Amino acid sequence: MEEEAEAEEQQRFSYQQRLKAAVHYTVGCLCEEVALDKGMQFSRQTIAAISELTFRQCENFAKDLEMFARHARRTTINTEDVKLLARRSDSLLKYITDKSEEITHINLERKARKKKKSEDGNHNSRELAEAGVVESEQ
């Protein structure tokens, strides 16, 4: 039992390390872009600090999102939860709301298209079925 727990922990730890490495790599890429843009260099410690910060903040975000979803008596995290999370920073909130509106719009469009397609499909199938029934009856 203890060995299993330890193995699990090690697994989790290694998983975490991999995630951290991935975050670190992404942060490094972003910092390089900003460095090229602004003409300033980033030291390694800075990038490491930023990546560590990002990782921990992501953990916090996740916990908060889960809390918000539970507070609204849901089991899935919604865009509402994300908006609630970003409410502190005005620009970020605005950005997120714009994006969320875009996404919902896209979703609606997709749904509309799907509905049309499914309706056509239904019409066809119905006609076929009716025809089939008529034929069978006759």
Add this chain to the structure above:
Amino acid sequence: MADHDPDSDSTPRTLLRRVLDTADPRTPRRPRSARAGAQRRALLETASSRRSSSQTKMTTRRHSHGARSISRSAYVQASGHLKEQTPRTLLKNILLTAPESSILMPKSVVKPVPAPQVVQPSRRESSLGSLELQLPELEPPTTLAPGLLAPGRRKQRLRLSMFQQGVPDFPLCLLPLTSSLNLTFATPLQPQSVQRPGLARRPPARRAVDVGAFLQDLRDTSLAPPNIVLEDTQPFSQPTVGCSPRVYRSPPCMPHTGAEDTELAAGCKKRSSGPGMQTNSPEKPAQFLAGEAEEVDAFALDFLSTSSGVSGEDGVEPLQDGVEEAEKRMEEEGVSVSEMEATGAQGPSRAEEPEGHTEVTEAEESQGTAEAKGPGASSGDEDASDRAARPELVSSTPESLQARRHHQFLEPDPPPGAAVLSSEPAEPLLVRRPPRPGTTGPRPQQDPHKAGLSHYVKFFSFYAKMPMERKALEMVEKCLDKYFQHLCDDLEVFAAHAGRKTVKPEDVELLMRRQGLVTDQVSLHVLVERYLPLEYRQLLIPCASSGNSVFPAQ
């Protein structure tokens, strides 16, 4: 027998001698005490000039030490000589037969009680003259008893306690004759009082309990708790200091009738007005008025008339006894109202606020006085909600609640508790106050705003333990302001997130979780248990009681 009559001083001695001679040596203490008794007898002979009562005390004490259980024969002998002996000897008999009580085991044996009863009927049989004669004899010992207690003579103390406990029936025969003795005998002092002579001298001041007042108080206490909790949710609120004694005292206020109650009420009020919360006391009369009116329509007019007239005479007569105390408190309210008049009314918005509220009450004359003072509050909703809850209350606990509500009002943010109240049916009051939200301009909002913040700034400066500059305090005030605004915004957003319009405790818990106060290890209940007083804890943490009922119901 003939020996006893001639010397009055030596009769106790002779009696003692006789008893000792006839008593059976049962315990090993006997022979020792017999020897001691002889020595003491010698002492007694030398101190013949002593007062008879002290002598009697000493001899009886000696004898009690010596003769734990007096044989019937000896006693019969003693009683046989009753009629011929002086009253002092009769007293002696009683003292002799009283059981000995040790310091460790205060309670006395029941056995000797019948013995003095035997004595008493015999004494009663004797003429009243002997009884009356006993009076002067007994008074010195009783008066001496407290006096003896003070010097701290242990044995004397034992004697007295023995006497009082072991001879409960003794004073009965004397009751019709003396009233002074009642104090020391009719109310038998506990051994505690014997050990604390200061308390022994004060007879307990008991007054007859008003059944009506008692029932009213029961109703008050049953109704009061939910409102106490919901109104004050601040951790460091001053009202807990000032109100807990008030809460503690307000129920006991009721049983005491008359002057005591007015004194207490006045004391409570003075304390509340003392800390400089001037908005507090003007609230009280209005709140009290409203509460009273809501509670009992018949009394409302009388109360309000008393408050306006500051004379309870008109109101007292038609009302029952149970309401007298409340009326007297109303008089005090009227006094405090007049005080507040002198101090000056608050902003006009505050005057308007009780308008709608006092519409609820019936009397209109005194409303003018109440309106002029009127309590102030930043958010009308809080007032409405709190006053909606207020009608449920009865007079006994408005004082305690006033300070809390005042404290809550002074803050700009609606504590979740008040918002919970607002969710309760506050419609009648909200309906009657439609113009209020428009009338509360920014200026009145700022005053309680700042006043509340200054309250917290005072806390800050206290806990800093260092002198602070004024600018620093101003900055602290600004920070607190922003902090509370953020807090309220968050609460509002959380409530909206859950699709609600009212802030509930779940929202507060979510906020505390975000703040890091509530974690996976530390739950809200743990914090409640740690920091809040017991009354709040009982209300916030549901606990199951018998019969499948959970209190408080959720």
